[in-house]
Amino acid sequence: MIEKISAPVSVSLAFDHAKRRVSPRWVVWEGKLYPISKVGLHHTYREGRVLYHVFSVASKALFFRLVLNTETLHWRLEEVSDGLPN
């Protein structure tokens, strides 16, 4: 089931200078911590001047669409899915 939401979340983001790669490590949503096991895709888009980074990531059981506003450096969770049909 896919659920579109817009919730503030806490995210840990790591930068590996050797691989030049950035990846979210865990997300805290509604008081529960979800370790990220896989980064599916990273993409960007702009709304006006503000650049947003979108990380499509998966924990063991859930998918999260995490969006970083590069002006405020705040994260929002925009989509959660368990990979099952609605």
Add this chain to the structure above:
Amino acid sequence: MDYPTELGFNQKPSTILHIDLNSCFATIEQQANPHLRGKPIAVAAYTTASGCIIAPSIEAKRYGIKVGMRVRDGKLLYPGLIVLAPDPWKYRNVHLALRRILSDYTDKFVPKSIDEFVLNLEGYPSYRSGMLNVAGEIKKRIKKEIGEWLSVSVGVAPNRFLAKTAACLHKPDGLDEINKDNFKEIYSSLTLTDLCGIKIRNAARLNAMGIFSVSDFYEAPYFRLKAAFESVLGYYWYLRLRGWEIDDVVFGRRSYGNSFALPKPLVSVEELSPILSKLVCKMGSRFRHAGYRVRGVHLGLAYRDGGYWHKGLTTSKVLFDSRDIYKVALRLLTGCPYRKAVRELAVSVFNLTSQDSLQLELFDDLEKKRRVVGAVDKLNQRWGDFVITPARMADTKDVVMDRIAFGGVKELEEFMGVR
């Protein structure tokens, strides 16, 4: 002009690569969400029952789900079908990442659509590695640098048409070559409608001339193809099938347009005009951003009963302000003789001109108008689309969503500078 009509198959080695990202939108969604991998999914224009499926995944295709089907029909074929709304920026980012990889091999590459590229390696150092080796390397780099779930089918040939045909031989993840040594064998395994550009009507034309297979098509003398197509197209096919290049043409932009499929039936001008205003605003900011002005407006209405009405108007003045374009479009709308439920509203502008100077007018201060329009465009670019809009656009927040074009990639020129 006399065309050479005694040509054999082009003896030139293969220098063209055609790359096609398999089930593009659906595969990218599966790349983004690992929990969707290996499952029948579909990207649809709308996720409602009557939404149109624009990209089924490879797994969904195995259940007979095809592009153009309604979501309800897809779910009849496979009730567990997962349906997703399109996410254009995801696809544009992958397209741009593909461009970056391909530009390492040649400057002569042309994106034919969001998921198709043509590369010409002739004269480039990468050619010395061997076409099939380059193709294999590109496949590996896409998996490593963009996403391991993404797969491409690659075709190699002496011309673009045969490279595309080769890319379609084995999907997904294929790699095939059509050349002077194997073309007869491959032609014998294809049907006429396997060829891009030959569907039922063209096949019927060919059948009428005694051509029933691709091998017949190749063997047919030029005069028979000319009789079948009744135009120069016959000669183009004569060249394509012999590996000579005829499709190395890039068409420039001649118009800008936006359309919207209405989720509920609207009839009156009062109901349609706010949506028309939003379409005009979006289109206006796009062509002005590209440095154009226009001298023509076209309006098209598709009705729920299957009917269609359209009209274009060439204007005496050069237009650049969305408000002026809206006035012309509204005049066309009010002049429409039909008042029935509209399914889709489309507006476009044509006669593009990039001239910088403006013809002065007696009563209108065009320079002031140009500065106002420029200031509004800057504000919308700074704070996001539709921050400043005409008041008539009130209550149109959720209509005219960002969409991605299927056919060409002319819209991508608008996004190339944003990253």
